[in-house]
Amino acid sequence: MSSCAIEIENLVKRFGPHTILDDLNVKIPQGKITTILGFSGAGKSTLLKHILGLYTPDQGSVVVLGSDLGQLSELELREFRQKFGMLFQYAALFDSFTAEENVFFPLQEFTKLGIEEIRQRARNMLLTVGITEDSFEKFPSQLSGGMRKRVGLARALVLGPDVMLYDEPTTGLDPITTKMVNRLILDTAEKYKDRLMTSVIISHDIKATLEISDFIAFLDHGRIIEYLPVDQFKETTNPLVRSFLDI
Numbered sequence: 687m688s689s690c691a692i693e694i695e696n697l698v699k700r701f702g703p704h705t706i707l708d709d710l711n712v713k714i715p716q717g718k719i720t721t722i723l724g725f726s727g728a729g730k731s732t733l734l735k736h737i738l739g740l741y742t743p744d745q746g747s748v749v750v751l752g753s754d755l756g757q758l759s760e761l762e763l764r765e766f767r768q769k770f771g772m773l774f775q776y777a778a779l780f781d782s783f784t785a786e787e788n789v790f791f792p793l794q795e796f797t798k799l800g801i802e803e804i805r806q807r808a809r810n811m812l813l814t815v816g817i818t819e820d821s822f823e824k825f826p827s828q829l830s831g832g833m834r835k836r837v838g839l840a841r842a843l844v845l846g847p848d849v850m851l852y853d854e855p856t857t858g859l860d861p862i863t864t865k866m867v868n869r870l871i872l873d874t875a876e877k878y879k880d881r882l883m884t885s886v887i888i889s890h891d892i893k894a895t896l897e898i899s900d901f902i903a904f905l906d907h908g909r910i911i912e913y914l915p916v917d918q919f920k921e922t923t924n925p926l927v928r929s930f931l932d933i
């Protein structure tokens with residue numbers, strides 16, 4: 687495996703009496719697409735929050751892009767999070783901002799670029815993800831679900847993230863839009879391959895993720911119980927994973 691973007695060792699997280707992540711170990715390679723699959727309630731979102739340093743482990747360590755998150759201050763963590771782009775299930779756009787303003791926002795917030803440069807970058811990023819000029823001034827309510835995803839992706843990518851996180855990117859979408867979003871994830875990974883951008887997808891949509899992932903990890907009851915290159919994952923004999931695959 688190539689070098690590691692995310693390295694998690696012996697991660698334990700409890701909420702009250704419940705152990706949600708139970709001695710979890712995983713290494714996510716840089717520059718690849720890795721999907722973390724699992725049943726609802728398995729702990730996927732909890733794991734994601736540890737990768738972002740939003741949760742502190744009860745035990746174990748989380749090392750992302752060479753930084754041990756346990757060693758970072760709150761301020762350093764905030765800075766660290768700028769290395770991530772996130773695309774959520776519902777794109778989470780600002781409803782009162784136009785498409786262009788939504789992409790504009792992180793540049794204005796986190797860079798010292800001039801207004802013209804910001805506008806140019808925002809527009810270029812929108813074009814890159816397939817939003818044409820006639821939609822720049824539209825509000826999210828005036829865009830289709832697929833277009834909102836594209837704008838969300840443009841916003842996530844505009845600061846040039848090292849890691850793109852997709853949380854349930856296709857859940858609840860129709861088959862055509864699912865295909866489009868998958869294509870978008872693949873194209874994006876391809877486009878930023880030379881920068882070694884890492885993509886991590888959290889999902890329970892097995893069909894959608896099998897087609898686009900390099901590696902798949904299966905999370906169950908707070909542990910990774912299977913973790914393989916996608917072609918080998920399809921052939922797994924682990925009974926629980928098999929039952930998930932054969933649904």
Ligand SMILES: Nc1ncnc2c1ncn2[C@@H]1O[C@H](COP(=O)(O)OP(=O)(O)OP(=O)(O)O)[C@@H](O)[C@H]1O
Binds near residue numbers: 724
């Ligand atoms: N802040 C919290 N406080 C208490 N319990 C929590 C908290 N966050 C998550 N949990 C519990 O941890 C378990 C795993 O939740 P998590 O959201 O990580 O699951 P998931 O795999 O993302 O599920 P889904 O596919 O439904 O999104 C659940 O039982 C949930 O109730």
Ligand SMILES: [Mg+2]
Binds near residue numbers: 730731
């Ligand atoms: Mg979740």
